[in-house]
Amino acid sequence: MILIIVRQLIILLLSFLGITSVFFILTQFLPGDPVAVNFGNIAKGSAEYQQAYLALGLDQSLLQQYFIYLSRIFSGDFGYSVVTSRPVIDEFMTFFPATFELALFASIIAIVFGVALGVLAAIKRNTWIDNLVMSASLVGYSMPIFWWGMLLIIFFSLDLNWTPVAGRISYVFDIEPRTGLMLVDTLLAYSKYEFIAFFDALKHLILPSIVLATVPLAAIARMTRSSMIEVLSADYILTARAKGVSDWKIIWVHGLRNAMISLVTIIGLQSSVLLTGAILTETIFAWPGVGKWMVEAIYRRDFPTIQGGVILIAFFVVLINAAVDVTYNIINPRLRRRK
């Protein structure tokens, strides 16, 4: 057990070193003055410029620069945004909760509906229900989500006028960000309109979450179906049936619990898919999260922001993958026995 965690930690460290090194190498190829690239425009020759110059270790060898760079990154110093002059890490912390809220909501939708539909398709194998679920999931899996988002906006926002088009909450409400999660903040904010604000935030959240959940939902449904079918044909299910265990118990207790083991990996892999989707979803719905922040940083050529953002996002994905791997090892009894 400890061995697995140590192994994951080493992989984590190596991946992190790799990602930061890639950026260090890229900075060497970026056109322009490295000081300007990292700190924005500072007058050459000024004391500030000199300070920045020394801070980057530009008077030292490339190898020493690399170590200075690494120590900066590992202490959480990603420099300052060229556009807003705020520390990149602070900016990330402001935008991240919005993405987290969206991604969390989308994962709940994807896992709940994905698993349910997958199980349904597996037990109704080769019937019209199975065919319908599988066809729908193939369409969902193939969906270009930026288009899907606009389609839903046309239908639900413009035609039916049910949901708002953009943002996290109406401008009428002035919600103080405490946790950064709008659903929580609206409830915490002391006002007699808190529930109105809460439902307003929920209305803003629902369409982007559906869009973001589409591809993972389809993937999870397909995987659930195939691993469910595999588990249900196992001998121990036959034994359970022979003993007279009810269908309900066979499916949910014996079947799904064992199918979940291989599903954990698939669900974990969706974190990367979710973050990719978040970039597009946030752009379409003007959702003030990390994805939109990154896209804007790229439009503005704000290198410190791009660098910090990508490193932090990648770190997050690697962390989730490591956690999934450890969980998989814990819950899978076959791997446990081998140790």
Next chain:
Amino acid sequence: MIEVKIYKDTPIPGRFSQFWKKFRKHKGAVVGLVVLTLIILMAAFSPLLAPFDPTEQFSDYLRYPPAWSNDGITRHLLGTDDLGRDLLSRVVYGSRLSLGLSALVVVIATVIGVALGALAGLARGGMEYFILRVMDVILAIPSLLLAIVIVAIIGPGLPNAIYAVAIVLIPHFVRIVRASIKEEMAKDYVVAAKLDGASPLRLFTHSIFPNILPPLIVQITLAFSTALVDIAALGFLGMGAQPPNPEWGTILSQSRAFIQLAPWTVTIPGLAILITVLSINLFGDGLRDALDPKEHP
């Protein structure tokens, strides 16, 4: 000379006809193949099929809806966009860009991915570990984010978008090829070839490669649909093909501003992307079932 047929003559079906027999049973896959072929034909013969030039402007016919709506005219079957360009022509010509670019991306990614995967699979120790860790790093960054970062650093535009998407796809090839090589290496026929004195390169090209083709082909179809969506997404974000190129994602990013005034300029190009990706995935599904020896013994 006298020919005597001692044994009853039943020809053993070849590799392809065996595959085709299984593939044909998959109705969805056949539909996917047919639709995909039609789209490829559309891309190949777009100058013949498209009624107008994709950039030609009809300034008296701005934002005409498709022909089936009340205000539509049959000259512009799918309507016109905000600059009066014929949408049908743009979508037809766009298939060239979208399919052609994705194909190019897949070719680049396959060649590099197979080479690196073979290297990782055949070499052991440091080299293998290094390649795998680099691939892990690439996989850790969400694919589209990595692509837009690469484009952001080397500059927007089509060639750079192609490199970016290709780089993103490489790790999957490396992993598949490496894993299949490891699997095949342990089998007896490879040992036999080794004992015959085959060099590592010959071992790979003659013994192993033909046997890892099935998973590789499946991976290629997967990569093809990913490439198509990613290129369209880059176009949509303004970092891939630039206007007035009729690339499907680029058309969508242009028409986004007119979502209320001219919704058909949003729905139709997106539908083209969906249908293409769907047909590739349907075809890929059938391919996987037909090529996988484990599922259908």
